[in-house]
Amino acid sequence: MRRGTKFATAGGSLVALALLAGSMAVSQPPPTGPDNAETPMVPVGLVAFDSCADALTELRAAATASVGPYGLAEDWGLKAAAIGGAESMARTFAGAPGDAAGQDAGTDYSTTNNHEAGADEPDLVKTDGRRIVTVTxxxxxxxxxxxxxxxxRLDLADGREELRWQEHRLLLLGDHALVLGEDPPRPADALRSIRRPGGTRLLLIDLAGRPLVLGTYRIQGSTVDARLTGDTARVVVRAPARLEFPLASEGTDQVRTERNRKVIARAGVEAWLPEYEWTAGPERHTGRVGCDRLSRPDRMTGAATxxxxxxxxxxxxxxxxxxxAVAADADTVxxxxxxxxxxxxxxTPITGLPRWRPSPAEPITDIYQFDTAAPGRPRFLGTGSVPGRLINQYALSEWAGHLRVATTSGEFRDDGSTSESAVRVLRHDDGALVPVGMVGGLGRGERIYSVRYLGPVAYVVTFRQTDPLYALNLADPAAPRVTGELKITGYSAYLHPLPGERLLGVGQEADRQGRTKGVQVSLFDVRDPGQPDRLDQWHLPGGWSHAEHDPHAFLYRPDTGLVALPVDAGVRLLRVSDDTISEIGEVTHPAGNDSGRRQWGQPVRRSLVVGDVLWTVSEAGLRATDPASARSLAWIAAT
Structure with a gap:
């Protein structure tokens, strides 16, 4: 029997307003015919629990159904984007070709290389032009x-050495900074009646004078990501169910599974509801996410919140x-x-398969949409599903009332025989994200390496041995289509739009057997969507760039054509003109010694521009550089 209340809209009572109304779309396998028509996905409801007793009953039932001999059906493929988990969180802006929005045109300082204008993303360094703020x-x-x-200067480690080398990210608004980090759990002591929660650790810092901690926030679970829209920062936290299963060392799979089910049967609702505490000066408050703030999709595993x-x-x-809160899982924001x-x-349920072996089930990506137009708590809008896997947040794009989603389906094997990619267009309709069109058959036998949406146009890179750069026309949501294709060796792991209907691709060169040969930067001409072309290429044999997986590390200035690209331990400064890429020079930071007295360079993590000065940031410190010549102007050590 299905419990709970199904809402048709997100209005009404406190529960309905906060949580969550709408429906979820269940996807069907990708089409095999030539007409790209998919079987319509059936909308089902998102349910708010009537009480904690009902929540516990349904969470236990879901976890019991999905548990196996090795534990819950946790997403062994999901990489929770914890602080520094950059591989699943590529970033920059998405606008029309040639649009400089988000690229700081007309300003005298660079901002974070965000995916979308109006949605600032946390990063290792922030500047407002008046100051540069970083945590190392x-x-x-x-x-x-x-x-x-x-x-x-402000020490945030609180006397704990385990926090000394943790990576932190920042959001900056006026004289306030929000620092995002991770916090190992602390045991209860004589002054505290509960075990101090570990997981996400947030600090609100006042920067008006001497930096000062105004307050802290801790909650169980890891930070997936965060966004700042207007004055409101929204932080997404993923908390696995806190169920302690016995080591699976004895007995058959059936015996181990039954043993795990007994653990679930004894668990209270607190196993799924994260505990938190927050401080403001001497005040300290504790709490737990309430059952009235929790909702669930029609299908759930009880593995995470x-x-x-x-x-x-x-x-x-x-x-x-x-x-x-939603009793669901996600790794991409x-x-x-x-x-x-x-x-x-x-x-997917884990049965007798070893954990390192992929599930034979076709992967499905679930998507949850919230309205963040107004300040404060977001309003749930709807949910949907598509076949396949996302590469990162760049596979998603909202445009003209539709959501475009690029995924790879099928098993990607050495012989490349079963995978293919597609772009699907979804529309929000009465609480559901329903499909209205799709174009499939991209890169058969390959997988997606990068995606870039520019208004009604999209570019998708797939790769196994060569790099097809597909150009897609998405102007008609019901009939998206491929308009052109460029095959070259290597691949682009990140695509950045440039003025003049050009793209810059950052990735790896490769031979015709698909073996990588070092970092490359490709300049593409995409003025003719039917015939994309590569105008120039910069290649460093054996090199690798952190921007391939984290575009926050990428800097482009449209006013000067400057590209600052981290390569190995330094930063290569390039200049992009209308049809050429030239190298200006390299910026490095001081080297240190390891215990074997070998020289090692502190890898440069970020670049930013204030006025006519380029600043680079590493754990060792900050360097000021003339971007026109790569000449060092100053060095500030992180002491």
């Missing part, structure tokens, strides 16, 4: 770009985060100025 070695530093000296927290960064306190999407591969 557990210490927040504020640098004055004019005097080129440190004007503020997603929580969306909302914080007003103009306030001097974080508060309780006004949480909204895509945000616009008005929407937030959570997406992830649907977990």
């Amino acid at each position: 070695g557990g210490v927040l530093r504020v640098v004055d770009p004019v005097s080129r000296r440190v004007t503020g 997603l929580t969306v927290l909302s914080f007003d960064l103009t306030s001097d306190r974080l508060g309780d985060g006004d949480p909204v 895509y945000g616009t100025a008005t929407s937030l999407y959570l997406a992830g591969q649907r977990p």
